[in-house]
Amino acid sequence: MEPSGAPRLTATQQEQLRVEQRVFDTYRVLSDVSPHTQSLILELWRDKHMEFLTRGLRLLGPSYHVLDANRPWICYWILQSIALLEETVDLQLENDIVDFLYRCQDTDGGYGGGPGQLAHLATTYAAVNSLITLGGEKALSSINREKMHAFLLRMKHPSGAFRMHEAGEMDVRACYTAVSVASILNILDAELVQNVGDYILSCQTFEGGIAGEPGSEAHGGYTFCGLAAMILINRVELLDLPALLDWVAFRQGVECGFQGRVNKLVDGCYSFWQGGALLLLQRLSLSVEEQLKVSYFGREKEMRSGHDSATSNLHEGERPDAGLRPGRELSNIKLNDIGFSFLEGETACGPLFHSIALQQYILLCSQVLEGGFKDKPGKHRDFYHTCYCLSGLSVCQYCRSEDFGESPPPSGILGPYANLLEPIHPLFNVVLDRYYEAHSFFTGPS
Amino acid sequence: MDSDEDERVPFSRRPEWSDVNPVPQDDGPNPVVAIAYKDDFRETMDYFRAIYQSDERSPRALQLTTETIRMNPGNYTVWHFRRLVLEEINADLHEELDFVAHVAEGNPKNYQIWHHRRWVSEKLGTKAASVELQFTKKILALDAKNYHAWSHRLWVLETLGGWEDELEYCDKLLEDDIFNNSAWNQRYFIMTRSPVLGGLQAVRDSEVSYTVKAILSNPPNESPWRYLRGLYKGDHKLLVTDTKVSSLCLEVLKIDPNCVFALSLLLDLLCYGFEPSGEFTSLIGGLKHSSGDTLDAKFANTICCVLERVDPMRANYWAWRRSKLPTEVY
Numbered sequence: 001m002e003p004s005g006a007p008r009l010t011a012t013q014q015e016q017l018r019v020e021q022r023v024f025d026t027y028r029v030l031s032d033v034s035p036h037t038q039s040l041i042l043e044l045w046r047d048k049h050m051e052f053l054t055r056g057l058r059l060l061g062p063s064y065h066v067l068d069a070n071r072p073w074i075c076y077w078i079l080q081s082i083a084l085l086e087e088t089v090d091l092q093l094e095n096d097i098v099d100f101l102y103r104c105q106d107t108d109g110g111y112g113g114g115p116g117q118l119a120h121l122a123t124t125y126a127a128v129n130s131l132i133t134l135g136g137e138k139a140l141s142s143i144n145r146e147k148m149h150a151f152l153l154r155m156k157h158p159s160g161a162f163r164m165h166e167a168g169e170m171d172v173r174a175c176y177t178a179v180s181v182a183s184i185l186n187i188l189d190a191e192l193v194q195n196v197g198d199y200i201l202s203c204q205t206f207e208g209g210i211a212g213e214p215g216s217e218a219h220g221g222y223t224f225c226g227l228a229a230m231i232l233i234n235r236v237e238l239l240d241l242p243a244l245l246d247w248v249a250f251r252q253g254v255e256c257g258f259q260g261r262v263n264k265l266v267d268g269c270y271s272f273w274q275g276g277a278l279l280l281l282q283r284l285s286l287s288v289e290e291q292l293k294v295s296y297f298g299r300e301k302e303m304r305s306g307h308d309s310a311t312s313n314l315h316e317g318e319r320p321d322a323g324l325r326p327g328r329e330l331s332n333i334k335l336n337d338i339g340f341s342f343l344e345g346e347t348a349c350g351p352l353f354h355s356i357a358l359q360q361y362i363l364l365c366s367q368v369l370e371g372g373f374k375d376k377p378g379k380h381r382d383f384y385h386t387c388y389c390l391s392g393l394s395v396c397q398y399c400r401s402e403d404f405g406e407s408p409p410p411s412g413i414l415g416p417y418a419n420l421l422e423p424i425h426p427l428f429n430v431v432l433d434r435y436y437e438a439h440s441f442f443t444g445p446s
Numbered sequence: 447m448d449s450d451e452d453e454r455v456p457f458s459r460r461p462e463w464s465d466v467n468p469v470p471q472d473d474g475p476n477p478v479v480a481i482a483y484k485d486d487f488r489e490t491m492d493y494f495r496a497i498y499q500s501d502e503r504s505p506r507a508l509q510l511t512t513e514t515i516r517m518n519p520g521n522y523t524v525w526h527f528r529r530l531v532l533e534e535i536n537a538d539l540h541e542e543l544d545f546v547a548h549v550a551e552g553n554p555k556n557y558q559i560w561h562h563r564r565w566v567s568e569k570l571g572t573k574a575a576s577v578e579l580q581f582t583k584k585i586l587a588l589d590a591k592n593y594h595a596w597s598h599r600l601w602v603l604e605t606l607g608g609w610e611d612e613l614e615y616c617d618k619l620l621e622d623d624i625f626n627n628s629a630w631n632q633r634y635f636i637m638t639r640s641p642v643l644g645g646l647q648a649v650r651d652s653e654v655s656y657t658v659k660a661i662l663s664n665p666p667n668e669s670p671w672r673y674l675r676g677l678y679k680g681d682h683k684l685l686v687t688d689t690k691v692s693s694l695c696l697e698v699l700k701i702d703p704n705c706v707f708a709l710s711l712l713l714d715l716l717c718y719g720f721e722p723s724g725e726f727t728s729l730i731g732g733l734k735h736s737s738g739d740t741l742d743a744k745f746a747n748t749i750c751c752v753l754e755r756v757d758p759m760r761a762n763y764w765a766w767r768r769s770k771l772p773t774e775v776y
Contacts, residue, residue, distance in 0.1 A: 010622070011623050012623050012625035013625060057478055059482060060482065061481075062483060064481045065483055065484070068483075068518050068521060069520050069521040074479045096474070096477070096478050099474050100477065100478045103473070115471055115472045116472060116495060168561060169560075205634075206672070206673070206675070213600075213601075215600045215635050216600060217596065245763075246763075249763040252760070261628075262627040263625045263669055296717050296719070296772040297718065297719040297774065349766055350762060353760075353762060357759060
């Protein structure tokens with residue numbers, strides 16, 4: 001019984017306490033067992049995950065009809081998970097996937113949610129990332145880049161933002177998927193980039209994170225999308241980076257995982273959206289620091305005015321000051337090279353979040369022993385959460401490497417070292433070696 | 447139960463559809479991520495494809511999209527085509543709102559529904575404002591943090607108006623659940639965008655008082671702390687000089703010296719040039735003692751040390767912040 005007069009808990013507090021209870025129960029088991037058993041509990045159940053993933057790649061039950069307009073997404077979630085696990089699909093299946101995605105490609109460019117469906121930016125992103133993840137001449141050359149460019153231009157709105165599909169909704173997600181696809185296919189240009197930065201900037205909220213649309217609430221998914229897109233179009237320094245970092249850093253909770261918004265529940269998928277954003281900010285730490293210093297002691301005003309004049313008379317895509325890291329000579333940077341040059345150089349600081357704690361949440365609270373991953377204890381597994389929990393796990397494992405893709409120290413891995421996944425390119429969320437292959441394919445002599 | 451589904455007659459047995467040849471999905475010889483569709487789903491989609499390909503914008507096409515959407519409200523192609531049909535046949539858009547409301551009941555977190563709703567209400571114009579505000583209120587009563595519903599509500603207010611009772615509504619939501627961050631976000635939206643109020647500057651004092659009260663009633667609630675900073679957005683100087691802010695930190699830390707939000711705000715105040723005096727001095731002494739920091743250490747440094755200890759999830763972040771403190775900081 002609650003003592004009378006004690007304040008009643010609100011709905012948010014009650015739900016939060018319920019989740020904390022379940023999560024802490026899970027962790028208690030870990031602290032009560034021997035180190036050997038601990039290591040077993042913290043193992044990544046690779047075989048089980050592969051079983052779950054490969055089955056889904058062929059046939060899905062009738063309840064999946066609600067995802068009938070998202071089939072390239074299902075391909076991507078599964079293929080990306082398989083690639084992270086350092087596995088491959090057999091050649092026949094690979095060919096069939098290329099064939100299927102080709103059927104989703106609109107004759108006027110872009111990919112729809114299934115054969116014959118209207119081209120849509122999100123499924124376009126999923127299809128392109130799927131084909132890159134498969135790799136190889138057949139998969140990569142199946143993308144019609146010329147038509148793709150035309151499609152992306154058709155989706156562009158005068159405000160700078162993109163629409164998801166013809167006459168569809170407009171938001172930061174659309175901006176990211178359009179920019180990501182264009183950048184990785186080496187077709188990003190000044191026309192596509194125009195005003196995108198201003199639109200995304202208008203979505204950064206007073207909280208520090210980025211919302212889907214101007215005025216909405218800061219949200220993990222949109223924050224990753226907005227930040228990654230800003231980096232890819234060379235406009236990241238328009239954002240208030242210290243405020244962004246502070247907001248994202250605060251999203252990791254006592255449950256060890258990330259929440260998507262302030263006072264919302266933890267969810268395994270934000271391991272990537274928020275953890276990935278923190279990895280991007282880690283790479284950008286010198287820019288964050290630069291802004292931080294300027295904000296100190298009310299120096300922001302001087303900076304702002306100087307900043308504006310520095311950007312006003314520049315050509316699109318050629319802003320010389322908007323370096324990924326200050327001090328690096330980035331004049332004449334080409335838009336399409338940003339994704340590649342982001343990987344170069346060393347990281348100036350260590351991880352900005354608790355990467356071991358996050359691995360604990362992913363392995364103990366999200367991992368399903370029968371294969372796959374889920375949002376939180378009490379929920380069911382699905383391919384979406386499997387993809388983003390594994391992507392988040394990879395982010396955690398490599399965030400202590402000084403160079404992208406370099407093997408991390410054992411101290412950075414929770415559980416056996418065999419848990420180590422493939423590294424990803426954090427701007428596109430494709431496995432690093434597939435990214436390199438695609439990059440040389442699309443930038444090489446045609 | 448949906449009566450339509452109970453009594454569903456296959457299209458192949460409906461005389462009014464006898465002239466249409468269903469178009470099967472072209473999945474190729476070896477499909478992947480193939481969904482084991484139920485017969486009625488497959489058949490409905492086959493007829494949809496036929497009508498979509500022939501671009502037949504007719505009343506029966508509208509009826510067909512109704513059935514298709516009920517089976518899968520996530521199919522944006524069907525919604526898109528439905529809009530073309532609605533325009534062509536000049537359909538009653540009020541009826542359309544009822545349809546969307548019905549679909550939204552089971553699927554309140556679907557992009558297509560909300561985009562469609564926006565399209566319809568834009569066509570209806572300002573007279574749709576009150577209906578839309580009422581509708582989102584109904585959805586938010588079931589889930590007070592539904593992201594789509596909030597985005598729609600913002601759009602309605604900005605595009606169609608209806609600001610008059612918005613603050614009252616927001617007050618009530620915060621009264622119900624002071625931790626509802628979506629409601630705090632809405633409050634900020636009202637303060638900065640409502641034509642009824644005079645903008646952030648005009649409301650700042652009263653909003654700061656409101657927020658301080660909310661914080662003191664529940665210091666571990668992050669929402670009002672972020673809102674408070676938002677009230678001073680772009681003006682760090684005012685944040686530093688407004689004694690209400692520093693006094694709040696002091697008051698909270700006297701009750702709970704480990705309050706992360708108070709410590710982190712105080713850290714920022716110091717970095718922006720706040721010069722602590724009076725009661726802060728004894729607070730500093732206490733913190734230095736508890737953190738084991740040397741007596742001559744900078745106050746900001748001590749705060750970072752305390753944060754690294756009491757907020758282990760963000761220990762890396764605080765350590766990084768500590769390494770970047772300005773030289774002139776207290």
